[in-house]
Amino acid sequence: MTQRQARVAIIDGGGANIASLQFALARLGVAGELTVDPDVIRSATHVILPGVGAARSAMARLRQKGLSSLIPQLTQPVLGICLGLQLLYETSEEDDVDCLGVLEGGIRRFAAAPGRPVPHMGWNQVMPVRSSPLLAGVPDNSYFYFVHSYAAGISPVTTGSTEYGWQFSAVVESRNFLATQFHPERSGPLGARVLGNFLACS
């Protein structure tokens, strides 16, 4: 499937900053439709679960829209971004909230330390852990843009890792569920490459 035929649904989690993701998709020649409509989401070729904001309010919104049961059943490629990655796990330490449970394990908070402020905000390097469609063509130890206070540890689904006090999952891939802790839409040409890699998945 070419990227032009992609019909991308962006799940509207109520966050304010979706424009940068839509613009990034537009630069790849793809329109992303912001939606909470289960039919639009089900029929999309690709689904993106973005996220800026807090886990509890995001989960409350997904439940209210009936999407918390729909998302785990999706069979097309799904990309979680930032909080969207975290919501794929079972639980989050952020407000002690139950998440979607697509991936095993929980989300932990970073502890601030001298020389390591929280949030972890800025450009950091991603190390490949195993072969990964999302990171295809991306050189080892490339920089991506991160903004987060919580993260997932390393597990069998981790395909890319980043170090910030401890090694956390920067990229995870499990069946049709893929996710990045960094913001590809704000990570320059390599970020665009990751988004393009996602759109090339079928």
Place this chain on the structure above:
Amino acid sequence: MVKGIQFRNHEVVGGIVELATRYRDEGADELVFYDITASPEERSVDRRWISRVAEVLDIPFCVAGGIRSVADAEEVLRNGADKISINSPALANPGLITDLARRFGSQCVVVGVDSREEGGTYKVYRNTGDAAKTAYAGLATEAWIVEAQERGAGEIVLNCMNQDGVRGGYDLHQLRKIRAVTSVPLIASGGAGKMEDFAAVFSDAGVDGALAASVFHRGLINIGSLKEFLRIAGVEVRS
């Protein structure tokens, strides 16, 4: 490396987009736009330029100026900015920091602080966009920064006014002092004149970022060459 772009006039939007992409191509890691039309005059501003910038820019950017409410911030973020930076409105209403952090998360709430050394202590100034309205805000810099963090600021930009525009180097003494009480990212601003100043502020003051405007704007320093200089000096920079 953060590049500040200050502008006052909406006719220059094309110029803003062009400048932004140029600095991005040179290797800036983040851009800050100071909409100085927006402040300190109390009027609403046309923010369509933000989405023009967001359309082309693929690195993070922050908008400062004229954000006085959750609704203002929402408009800026919805147009595609990644962060909002507030300064005088936070001094007038510290609860604004709390409200913004609750609504959008700390990660997009930057608090800018203009600080000046006087008689051995550091004091916060407000309305520094307009010389006639600039005034002591009645707060010690350290105390204000601690409060801003407690209220949910996710990043502090400390502008050292004694140094601003002088290009005599960052205020390392003040930045070290503030670094010690700041557990969120701290960005140094004011004073950059030569490449060595950037190396010093990272190695001696331990800041997370260095913001500069005039040295880049006047073409005195090229961002690409600066990053190469920093890399050789042992500062971790994005390649």
